[in-house]
Amino acid sequence: VDGNWSPFSAYSPCTRTCGGGVRYRTRTCTKPRPAHGGRNCTGDSRVYDICSPAPCADGNDYRSKRCQQRGMIPVYTVRPGDKCALTCKSPDSDRYFIAQARVPDGVLCNNNPEKTNRCVRGVCRLVGCDNVFNSKRKFD
Secondary structure (H helix, E strand, C coil): CCCCCCCCCCCCCCCCCCCCEEEEEECCCCCCCCCCCCCCCCCCCEEEEEECCCCCCCCCCHHHHHHHCCCCEEECCCCHHHCCCEEEECCCCCCEEEEECCCCCCCECCCCCCCCCEEECCEEECECCCCCECCCCCCC
């Protein structure tokens, strides 16, 4: 018996109230479960959606706010694997430190206005200019 997906759950709450957050919904391979050598379900058990995309009222992004609280400035690209860490730098030197290992889901991976990729579970995920995950749409 080949496995088949259950219906998707309702969406989770949005991870942020402004500036772009993420919500998700899940499904399980239980309608029916694969049995007797049947195939497992294909595709993702969790799908993501952008929510609360309007900019925050103060105009600052998450990284800027958190680094400014420490008297520092955000650093967006230190190493490729750190795109979803909160990295701050002292304004007086080139020293930087990782203030938070993972930013909240939905935070932009960098500060380039033409790059719309978002952090999800500590990984920078492709998001098109249409605010859709895995979309390859780009600004004109």
